[in-house]
Amino acid sequence: MSSTLADARKRLNAAAQHVDCPDEVLARLEYPMETLAASIPVRRDDGSLTFFKGWRARHSDLLGPTKGGIRFHPSVTMDEVMTLSFWMTMKCAVADLPFGGGKGGVSVDTKDLSEMEVERLARGWVRAFSKMIGADRDIPAPDMYTGPMTMAWMTDELEILRGRKEPGAFTGKPVSLGGSKGRDTATGRGAYHTTRHLTKALGLPDEGATIALHGFGNAAQAYAKLATEDGMKIVAVSDSSGGVFNGDGLDIEAVIKAKEAEGSVSAHDGEEAIDGDALLRAEVDLLVPASIGGVIDEDVAKETDAAAILEIANGPVVSDADAILKERGIEVAPDILANGGGVIVSYFEWVQNRSGDVWSLDTVQERLEQRIVAACDAVLDRHEEAGSLREAAYVVALSRLSEAAQARGTCRQFGEC
Ligand code: GLU
Numbered sequence: 001m002s003s004t005l006a007d008a009r010k011r012l013n014a015a016a017q018h019v020d021c022p023d024e025v026l027a028r029l030e031y032p033m034e035t036l037a038a039s040i041p042v043r044r045d046d047g048s049l050t051f052f053k054g055w056r057a058r059h060s061d062l063l064g065p066t067k068g069g070i071r072f073h074p075s076v077t078m079d080e081v082m083t084l085s086f087w088m089t090m091k092c093a094v095a096d097l098p099f100g101g102g103k104g105g106v107s108v109d110t111k112d113l114s115e116m117e118v119e120r121l122a123r124g125w126v127r128a129f130s131k132m133i134g135a136d137r138d139i140p141a142p143d144m145y146t147g148p149m150t151m152a153w154m155t156d157e158l159e160i161l162r163g164r165k166e167p168g169a170f171t172g173k174p175v176s177l178g179g180s181k182g183r184d185t186a187t188g189r190g191a192y193h194t195t196r197h198l199t200k201a202l203g204l205p206d207e208g209a210t211i212a213l214h215g216f217g218n219a220a221q222a223y224a225k226l227a228t229e230d231g232m233k234i235v236a237v238s239d240s241s242g243g244v245f246n247g248d249g250l251d252i253e254a255v256i257k258a259k260e261a262e263g264s265v266s267a268h269d270g271e272e273a274i275d276g277d278a279l280l281r282a283e284v285d286l287l288v289p290a291s292i293g294g295v296i297d298e299d300v301a302k303e304t305d306a307a308a309i310l311e312i313a314n315g316p317v318v319s320d321a322d323a324i325l326k327e328r329g330i331e332v333a334p335d336i337l338a339n340g341g342g343v344i345v346s347y348f349e350w351v352q353n354r355s356g357d358v359w360s361l362d363t364v365q366e367r368l369e370q371r372i373v374a375a376c377d378a379v380l381d382r383h384e385e386a387g388s389l390r391e392a393a394y395v396v397a398l399s400r401l402s403e404a405a406q407a408r409g410t411c412r413q414f415g416e417c
Contacts, residue, residue, distance in 0.1 A: 005031070005083045007319045012086075015394030018386055021402035029089070029401065032057040032082050038128035040106065042113075042120045052121060056104040056129045058138050059085035062404045065136050066102030067092055067343060069143025069172075070125065070150070072118075075292070076105035084143075087314055088343070091336040093397035095375050097347045102138050104129065110145050122150045126157040133158060135168030135354065141346050142172040144292075148184070152177050168353035171346035180349035182364035183342075188222025189365065190341015190372050191312050194333055195227065195286070197376040201389060202308040202331050204285050210247075212236040212284045212306065214276055215291025216255070216265050219312050219339070223288065224252045235284060238276040240291070242266030245274040245282070281305055289316035301325050311335035326388055334390040336397065337379055344371050 009030055016026050035057040042050050055078050058066040068088035081103050089101030106125060110118050132138045142151060151173045158166045173179035182189070199206060209232045213220050216239045224234045233249035241264035244250060250271065258268035266273065280287065280300050287306035289295050293315035296304070301321035309325070310333040311317060317325070317332060325332060348364055351357075359367075379392045386392040 004079050005086065008083050008086045010319045011322070011390065011394055012398070015386070015391055015398045018382070018391070018395045019398045019402055021398055022406070025402050025405040028405070029060060029086070029398075032059040032085050033061065034058045034132070035078065035082055035085075036129060036132060037078055040121060040124040040128050042117055042124055044117055045114050052106050052108050052124075054104070054106040054125055054128060055081040056132050056138070056140075057082045057085035057102060058132060059101040059103075060089045060401070061100040062089075062401050062408070063093060063100050064098035065100065065134075066138040067097070067099035067141070067171075067346065068102040068104070069141045069342075070104035070106075070146050070154075071143035072106050072108050072110050072121070072145040072150075074107060074109040076107045080293075081105045084314055087336055089401070090394060090397040091340050091343060093400045094336050094379065094393050095340045095344050095347075095371060096378075096400070097343065099139075099343070099347065102140070103143070104140055105143070118150075119153050122146075122153040123157040126154045127161070130158060130161050133169055135166065135350065139168065139346075139350060140170050141343070148172060148174040148179060151179075168350050171349040172342075173349070178349075178353055180345055180352055180364060181359065181361040182368065183345045183349060184218065185222035186345035186364075186368060187219035187312065187339050187342035188224075189226060189368060190344060191219065191223045191288070191310060191338050192226040192230070193341070193369050193372040194338045194376060195232075195310055196230070197373055198310075198333050198380075198389070201380060201383060202286065202310070202333060204308060207231050208233055209285040210235045210249075211286045211288055212279050212282045214238055214279055214287070214289045214295060214316075215313060216259060217290065219342070220288070220290035221252075221256055221259075223290070223312060224255075228252045236274050236279045236282055237265050238274060238279045239265050240276075243274040243276060243279050244268050244271040245279075246271045286310055289313050291316070294318050296321055298324060301328070301330075304330070306330065309333070310338050312339050314339065322388070322390065331388065332390050334393045337375055337389070337393045340375060341368055341372060344368055 084103035092099040151170045236245040283305035290312035296317040301324040382392040
């Protein structure tokens with residue numbers, strides 16, 4: 001991923017020009033409040049021992065306990081984890097959640113590990129970082145290559161370590177172990193509501209918008225289903241092994257089935273093939289990057305034929321591409337708004353765990369839509385003044401953070417007491 005903390009800071013500083021934010025608050029947000037690096041030992045099935053590098057960054061707890069996923073991916077670095085924790089601070093602030101931002105990760109290719117080895121790694125991660133974790137301190141969740149099963153192992157390990165139940169310490173758990181209904185499709189559903197609510201701002205047609213999806217994981221699949229049901233046309237989909245294109249709209253259920261059966265959307269027969277690079281440049285109403293960070297660099301920004309972009313992935317557009325897209329009139333619904341559905345339903349899970357209540361799927365989905373619409377409205381209110389949806393989202397987030405910092409007073413925030 002080419003987005004870095006330095007990259008993220010550029011957007012923060014640009015937003016600061018529109019917000020009455022003391023320099024000290026800005027300086028505090030430039031770097032995580034706390035980051036821990038650890039070497040995690042995992043006993044392999046053959047009896048040998050492998051050490052994996054892992055991290056947890058708590059960026060800011062100004063608005064509440066820190067919140068954010070843990071990713072298991074070979075490209076994870078400490079800088080990436082810190083950057084992602086910064087984005088979580090901004091994302092939670094845009095969604096008006098009582099959370100700060102955190103992120104964790106391990107540099108590992110889980111495809112090289114057996115399921116038992118992945119379980120040992122998940123449990124080892126908790127042993128390494130347990131001091132940071134807790135429902136009132138830092139609440140991890142799934143991210144790339146982690147999921148409900150990972151959260152179940154992690155919750156179990158923390159409960160063993162502490163000798164008591166810790167229901168609100170992780171979110172994204174299986175529903176049978178205190179997870180929330182609707183968490184599995186929340187990111188895609190939130191992105192869908194964002195698309196609908198920002199139709200005008202993104203310049204999309206009211207009906208039949210054409211969409212290209214770069215990446216076809218869980219969030220992208222949920223998004224594709226909802227968008228199709230609503231009459232939008234998913235014309236292109238790709239994953240790391242290839243892609244398919246149909247100008248009249250793909251049969252999304254069939255593409256999902258092909259991916260489930262063969263591991264890639266390219267196994268879906270009877271459509272024109274398209275690779276990821278060509279998809280990023282395709283002529284569509286909306287390009288939706290939903291894979292890794294940094295895929296829309298300056299070159300793609302210059303060459304894409306998409307009329308607008310909506311970020312389901314974290315950080316798919318690098319900051320150096322922002323000005324090019326703006327100049328070309330390509331509006332971007334930013335990640336910190338468009339993929340906030342996941343952490344919003346994580347918040348609902350945390351609320352349910354702490355209250356002992358269990359919400360119906362309808363309640364979860366209704367409240368998710370309300371929160372996404374409120375976040376979109378807050379961003380739209382600052383759109384004209386800020387100049388782009390991304391800058392407007394940063395302005396909304398920074399305003400809320402700045403207000404909280406000033407309400408708290410300088411002493412605790414800056415460690416001067
Ligand atoms: N990993 C997700 C994200 O990047 C979800 C975080 C959460 O639910 O805490 O937004």
